[in-house]
Amino acid sequence: MKASVIDLGFNSLKLVAYDVKQQQQQQQQDNSFVAYAQKSIPARIGEGLSQTGFLGNEQIKRTLEGLKYLREINELHSIRHCIPIATSAVREAANREQFLRLAFRETGFRFRVLSGRDEALLSFSGAARAVRNPNMLFFDIGGGSLELVHALDYKPRSIFSLPLGGLRLTQLYADSDGTFKEKSLSKMEQRIWDLLPGKEEISPKREIELVGVGGNLRGLARWDQKRRNYPFNKIHNYSMKLDSIQRMREELMILSSHEIGKIDVIGKDRAETIAAGSFVIELLMKKLGFQKVTVSTHGLRDGVLASFIENPLAYHKEGPVTISQTLLRRAKSPADGAPQVTRALESFGLIDRREREMLEFGFRFAMSELSSTRPESFFFTLMDLDSSLSHRDQLIASLALAQTRKSRSAEWLYAKYKPMLKPKSRNVISKLAAMITFLEVLARTESKAKFSFIEHNSKIKIRVITKKKEFPSLVLRDAVAELSEEFDRSIDFLVSYSSHGRRVKQTVSSDALRRRSP
Numbered sequence: 001m002k003a004s005v006i007d008l009g010f011n012s013l014k015l016v017a018y019d020v021k022q023q024q025q026q027q028q029q030d031n032s033f034v035a036y037a038q039k040s041i042p043a044r045i046g047e048g049l050s051q052t053g054f055l056g057n058e059q060i061k062r063t064l065e066g067l068k069y070l071r072e073i074n075e076l077h078s079i080r081h082c083i084p085i086a087t088s089a090v091r092e093a094a095n096r097e098q099f100l101r102l103a104f105r106e107t108g109f110r111f112r113v114l115s116g117r118d119e120a121l122l123s124f125s126g127a128a129r130a131v132r133n134p135n136m137l138f139f140d141i142g143g144g145s146l147e148l149v150h151a152l153d154y155k156p157r158s159i160f161s162l163p164l165g166g167l168r169l170t171q172l173y174a175d176s177d178g179t180f181k182e183k184s185l186s187k188m189e190q191r192i193w194d195l196l197p198g199k200e201e202i203s204p205k206r207e208i209e210l211v212g213v214g215g216n217l218r219g220l221a222r223w224d225q226k227r228r229n230y231p232f233n234k235i236h237n238y239s240m241k242l243d244s245i246q247r248m249r250e251e252l253m254i255l256s257s258h259e260i261g262k263i264d265v266i267g268k269d270r271a272e273t274i275a276a277g278s279f280v281i282e283l284l285m286k287k288l289g290f291q292k293v294t295v296s297t298h299g300l301r302d303g304v305l306a307s308f309i310e311n312p313l314a315y316h317k318e319g320p321v322t323i324s325q326t327l328l329r330r331a332k333s334p335a336d337g338a339p340q341v342t343r344a345l346e347s348f349g350l351i352d353r354r355e356r357e358m359l360e361f362g363f364r365f366a367m368s369e370l371s372s373t374r375p376e377s378f379f380f381t382l383m384d385l386d387s388s389l390s391h392r393d394q395l396i397a398s399l400a401l402a403q404t405r406k407s408r409s410a411e412w413l414y415a416k417y418k419p420m421l422k423p424k425s426r427n428v429i430s431k432l433a434a435m436i437t438f439l440e441v442l443a444r445t446e447s448k449a450k451f452s453f454i455e456h457n458s459k460i461k462i463r464v465i466t467k468k469k470e471f472p473s474l475v476l477r478d479a480v481a482e483l484s485e486e487f488d489r490s491i492d493f494l495v496s497y498s499s500h501g502r503r504v505k506q507t508v509s510s511d512a513l514r515r516r517s518p
Contacts (some may be wrong), residue, residue: 001020001079002020002078002081002282003074003081003082004019006087008084010088012215013040013070015039015074017036019036020305021273022372037077039069041070044062045170046144046165049404050168054093055089055093055095057100064106065509068106069210087142088119088143092144116145117161117320121156121323124138124151125302126301127140127298130236130297131388133207134153135208136204136208136209136340137208138212140210141164141166141214141216142164145163146162152208163279164195166194166274166276169188169191169192173276178257178260179255179256185214185384188279189283191286192279193287197285199289209444210288212293212295213298213300214299216273216277217293218295218297219236219274220274223265225238231417234384234391236297236298237386237388237389239295240295243283250468257271258271260274263317295374295448297386326425328452342363346452348460357389358428358432359432359435362398363440365382365401366439374408375407379398396432399413399417401433403429414426434482439480442464445468446466447471454494459493460493462494464498466497466498
């Protein structure tokens with residue numbers, strides 16, 4: 001099924017088209033989707049709103065023209081469901097009802113105007129599903145407003161919607177060329193500082209991560225990557241330090257909008273808003289004591305679509321948005337048996353939580369259609385995917401998958417990206433590769449594994465149960481040998497297996513395999 005979300009913000013009018021996945025048998029949505037097309041139009045409907053309180057005629061005209069264009073995109077892509085939303089500019093405008101009626105009459109789009117609270121919650125839910133961090137301070141900085149959600153265990157504890165968008169602040173404090181005089185800059189800084197919540201309002205009971213979305217934050221991330229010669233063209237889950245943001249903000253403040261627009265990774269669409277937006281992010285980090293921020297490329301539009309898919313009738317009802325906890329939790333790996341085995345490995349202390357998440361990522365794609373492509377193409381496709389893993393962990397998991405293919409390209413890829421890795425990463429890559437191979441044997445033979453610990457000789461016993469008449473015991477033995485080599489020599493592996501309802505006497509012991517070269 002194809003669906004789209006139209007987001008009418010203070011500065012931009014955006015459409016994102018999604019392919020919503022369906023289960024093959026029940027033909028029901030499983031709540032997974034992927035964006036495949038996007039169009040952004042600088043309609044700037046909020047221009048002048050702070051001074052007049054009304055949406056201007058020229059701004060409305062630009063917006064209606066943009067909506068007609070987006071309507072044609074929907075028709076071109078045979079979009080089944082289109083969900084139009086409007087945020088800060090429309091909800092604040094004194095003539096909002098007149099605009100909404102005109103928009104429906106001219107374009108057929110019936111907008112849902114989100115409150116600040118609804119916008120914050122939906123944006124948070126879209127990011128939380130992709131970042132996968134239960135404890136965070138989340139922010140969404142747009143053209144007109146800044147939304148904040150403090151969450152513990154995925155449950156929002158406090159919500160803020162503040163008039164601190166990049167375009168709004170620029171129009172209030174910048175000169176006509178987009179530069180800031182010292183006096184105006186000081187006034188803007190004071191306003192931002194006064195409106196931002198303090199530590200006493202957030203009051204975290206445990207360590208939390210700062211996660212943000214928004215075009216200005218993405219622009220800063222691209223610029224930071226360019227300055228660092230970052231090897232990946234990948235923004236999601238990219239982290240920036242406070243001092244980096246401060247240096248970029250200081251440079252932006254002395255440039256005109258025209259000069260900022262010449263920075264290729266920022267571009268003219270963000271040129272007028274990014275200086276003020278970067279100041280909001282910097283002061284937020286300083287006031288609340290964060291030393292780094294993580295970027296999400298998933299936010300409001302993903303949250304809106306997920307909420308609609310979960311319950312279309314409830315989404316269209318009047319009243320505040322409610323976000324269920326199931327919306328915030330990432331779907332389990334579709335590969336049968338993998339989560340149970342990986343958790344067993346973790347429970348026996350063979351891998352830690354971080355390694356388990358990398359292993360589940362690697363195994364999921366080892367069993368996917370992507371795995372049949374060339375190793376180099378497979379690797380770069382994996383690295384291009386948005387994942388809840390950090391960039392380094394995603395790199396390690398992808399290199400482990402390349403290593404399972406026993407290709408020379410795995411060594412070449414490791415050498416190419418070695419500067420991004422830590423000294424012990426090579427051992428982790430080899431360990432993950434061995435475990436992925438073992439899990440593949442289980443999955444492809446539709447087998448199960450039961451783990452037990454033999455205390456007197458510190459051995460891990462793995463019993464494999466399969467219904468297959470012909471079981472690849474030699475392949476299994478090779479996989480166990482690789483496992484044995486990658487773990488501490490004080491740990492031994494004993495593997496026996498049952499085939500077609502009868503116990504096979506053959507036991508694969510790592511004791512007998514230690515003659516292999518380490």
